[in-house]
Amino acid sequence: MKRVVITGLGAVTPLGNNVEEFWQNSVKGISGAGLITHFDTEKFKVNFACEIKDFDPKAHLSHNEIKRSDLFTQYALYASAEAIQDSGLELEKMDPFDTGVIWGTGQGGMWTFESEVMNFAAGDGTPRFNPFFVPKFIANMASGMISMKYGLQGINYTTVSACATGNTALMDAFNYIRLGKAKVIVSGGSEAAISPASIGGFSIMKAMSTRNDDFATASRPYDAERDGFVMGEGAGALILEEYEHAKARGAKIYAELAGAAMTADAYHMTAPHPEGAGAIKAMQLAVKEAGANMEDIDYINPHATSTPLGDLIELKAINNAFKGNKNLDISATKSMTGHLLGAAGAVEAILSIKAIQNGIIPPTINLHSIDNNIPQDINIVFGEAKEKEINFALSNAFGFGGHNATVVFKKFS
Template sequence: MELKRVVVTGLGALTPVGNTVSEYWNGLTNGVSGAAPITRFDASKFKTQFACEVKGYEAENYFERKEARKMDPFTQFAMVVADEAVKDARLIEDNVDLDRIGVIWGSGIGGLRTFQEECVNFANGGGIPRFNPFFIPKMIADISAGHISIKYGFRGPNFVTVSACASATNALIDSFNYIRLGMADVVVSGGSEAAVTEAGIGGFNALKALSERNDSPETASRPFDKDRDGFVLGEGAGAIILEEYEHAKRRGAKIYAEIIGGGMSADAHHITAPHPEGLGAFNVMKNALRDANIKPEDVDYINVHGTSTPLGDVGEVKAIQRVFGDHAYNMNISSTKSMTGHLLGAAGAIESIASILAIQNNVIPPTINHFNDDEAFDPRLNLTFNKAQEREVKIALSNTFGFGGHNTSVVFRQLND
């Protein structure tokens, strides 16, 4: 069976450094930090008092009040970016077959704020079970894909992947496979997360996973820096329209890039800690390159998982050097989490968008907040510190890894037809 080609025809973004795709890209290329003191709640008693929140977001600017009350913020974010992407791809105005359009989304946690609020209300009510009738539909992770399909009438494959921080990239890989196997013409894919809550911050603090640099939030996310002390929690969403190539050509769609491969693997090591030698990261990149049918030396840019944790950054770089050998010194490598923070299940979506736009614009977004070299990293590697760099980008790879040892990599290529 001949596999179909799959391209990117629409993008949508709502991030801590910009609330549209153009604003997001401008924030990345200018090295803007999205980290600041938390505004969602009083964080003064928490070990970490800052996060990368979406700025200036008001639900009433996008939804009717009654409609917004039925959706957790993670679903609202999904709807906002899906709308931008659907309009960007001209899906509705081109009158495509709605039975052949799917929605495959990703979220690592789902409606955490809704779950927290309902449990607190129950406890404060003396144990009397007076729950909001929308409690369950607001909380469950799959509801985001459901809302998107209902709004537009998309009747193709519809589900949500949950694999912690790898969720959105798993969704992209599933979408890619459904299209190239002929099971859909178009899939609205991506991920959303809204975990900047008391439970989110407190839970990750208990794991000792978050940076506690409260005196300088804007410099707290510092991947590969000697003084990195944990990740910065982020929120937001990203949407990517994947489409069968011939279908896109027939309707004259704008094509950003081609998706040519995806890889998955497991660390099989620890529930939260990455494999110290990056074994799962090594396997997933090898699997992605094999699926894309390209050689390591074909890759120009890697948008790394790069969370700014002491162990994670080291393991990923070890894996890159093992996969790419001497070519690792010819590539650009960067972590956009230095600016956006870690969007958990949505990370793979916005970082894939960054990789696609790097191909479109021949610009590598930087790894900001580098102050002190760490001898654990080979100085010959180009980790794109502090300032964006111009270079031709024909092929870009994006890594996302998650608690539980889930690893995903996806490969994008400049359309060369």
């Protein structure tokens, strides 16, 4: 099997509209939460989220690209532009069939779908839909538009596995390159789900925090008083490249993607398996594929959305899978970014890679009183970032439908 390395990163997140700003604010423990500005929340039970701030698509997108794309695609194009520039790839000199795009999204063009259907419903029944209605909302359009922008004619498709999506996209890209079916793949995920239907839908499920009077601390994984997740939005883009190809062009290498695995709980539509069986197996398989032992993992960026049930079950699975690993540190960065759904795995992969590169673990913030059900021997980095040499970082992403996806990054050598 061929080795796969990361040679470019790009991000647009609630903590910054480029990777460096995103990383620095994560290390500082900044909350990305604020009152929702995308729509009027007066009649909603939740009126806050982790929105993108000061987003100007014109920095990386043309007028036609903006006009013809939903916000989730704009985020994807924006983050991909940074990642491709960061990689130093000279795409015009490559065989276009050697480079592909495997992208992910949980909901696709939700804003476009909502607005077009609501406009139709408010009318006289005459179907006056925008000619770009369907192309803008279908989930695969982000991967399609990235390929069109850069002339990438290799493998191209979109993965959808709810909140596990970002990791499944990375896993697929990893495997295609290992098998020799591509030399470079632009991969990651994007989501623009701070919309009336998404906020209303997750709210009625009682999945979201309703801490409207204290929104800055509402995303509080592992806290005894956590009451649900905070919606986030944005995109994370990674350039995955076959090692020999990267070496030949003298590329900067951030880290190696060494292992990835996916399992299914086969248990419930929205609840995780009570024993975390699928999560345990995904972590074990990914670590084994990375050529490592469970004792070798230095840092885990967990799924940890700040839900009462999910946080504890994931920690239970981690405690079971990593028994004896006293060197393991965990930090839940959704406490700062909120939950980016299909983009979560991608942005957390970026933080895991930056943690390896810089020897710094971003903190879990908003942990005021730790849940008494959390085992005392689990090391959670909270309050402030922690300096630590990291050779192996593992990142989890789990989704409705019982999807468990784990990726393992290794310090490049």
